């Protein structure tokens with residue numbers, strides 16, 4: 085029997101899919117990369133914007149056709165769109181709303197209840213032989229050992245949920261309250277990874293630098309009172325350099341907890357990269373307040389200045405939302421001017437998408453028109469392109485260390501990322517995949533740079 089997982093959304097979802105894949109393989113399923121020939125199709129969904137949900141509805145239309153050809157095909161949904169673990173055979177009152185709404189769906193499962201996957205599969209297909217899973221009794225799905233997609237790069241979740249409640253954001257509702265994973269467990273996962281050849285680890289969470297500081301974490305008493313648990317964790321993971329770890333990243337931090345100590349740590353830990361991604365969301369204090377971001381433009385600016393001073397050659401990136409409820413032309417101008425001032429090297433620009441269940445959805449009208457959101461997005465994107473190419477040009481003549489991710493047979497080029505998280509392409513060979521190769525940068529493009537190979 086074959087399985088196929090379609091993942092949408094953030095790195096956390098891709099990591100969750102690795103855990104689901106591990107469970108399915110323990111049940112005897114084999115992975116296929118051909119969606120049409122699968123017996124089990126799982127969507128790992130994202131709700132951050134309407135666009136992501138619409139994509140799932142689009143895919144499900146195709147699946148109606150596939151089900152006609154292959155009546156054995158089972159279709160399940162997990163990730164941020166799901167509220168309940170249930171199946172089409174569950175009692176109506178226990179069913180997730182999506183089961184009632186979407187015909188081709190056989191079951192849904194909350195990702196934090198991934199261990200129940202066997203049970204829901206049995207409910208929709210009685211007689212399906214599902215072996216007793218060792219993990220089934222686990223109280224925490226993060227203890228499922230993932231089937232990692234890469235042998236040299238890994239994303240390790242260190243926290244689930246989010247307690248920040250930014251007014252536009254669905255994550256606290258989709259992912260629940262913020263809880264940090266015990267440090268010993270994270271370190272054990274990282275150690276096994278590095279012993280098996282992993283060179284780059286990304287520690288992940290929605291509020292990653294608040295690791296060990298949520299209400300739940302404090303009540304648990306597991307994360308100490310004095311030292312910042314996130315700093316301790318970074319120091320501990322860095323020690324894995326003795327076993328072969330080369331790079332340590334984290335995503336996404338929140339400005340509220342971005343301390344000077346954390347900035348300075350970047351120069352003290354050998355593996356911690358010189359790239360910081362720090363979402364700003366808006367460049368206007370009134371909008372930031374309305375978004376419940378809990379910082380001002382000046383507070384963000386102070387962090388940026390400190391980062392520039394401590395990590396002068398590093399890269400600095402962000403996330404921005406345009407067209408939030410009530411955002412005036414003048415307030416948007418504030419964001420544009422802040423972009424011109426800070427010159428982020430890269431940014432993810434989003435148009436505000438109202439999400440049912442959030443504060444902004446209930447409290448304010450989505451009153452910036454589609455056209456105006458698009459215009460603001462394009463204005464900002466122009467500044468972004470300019471800043472991105474300027475940063476890439478500053479790399480010309482420098483030798484960057486690239487962790488090679490792929491090889492393109494047609495062009496004969498390898499592609500990977502530098503410590504600054506810049507995509508580098510250079511002439512190479514397929515044996516370089518998974519290796520750290522030095523490349524001297526010769527050309528800057530908007531979203532990547534070209535280089536010559538120097539050596540391993």
Ligand code: SAH
Pocket residue numbers: 132133252253254255289290291336337338363365403404405434435436437438439
């Ligand atoms: N925890 C991270 C980001 C998580 S979501 C943080 O606090 O920054 C990733 C990005 O999606 C956000 O940074 C934001 O820019 C965008 N986003 C979240 N909700 C959105 C919404 N309702 N409409 C448009 N963009 C949104």
Ligand code: SF4
Pocket residue numbers: 246247248249250253254255256290291338
């Ligand atoms: Fe969403 Fe804000 Fe939490 Fe980020 S910090 S996940 S934007 S609520």
Ligand code: F3S
Pocket residue numbers: 092093094095096097129130131132163164254255258259
């Ligand atoms: Fe999307 Fe959920 Fe991540 S809403 S961005 S998949 S946490």
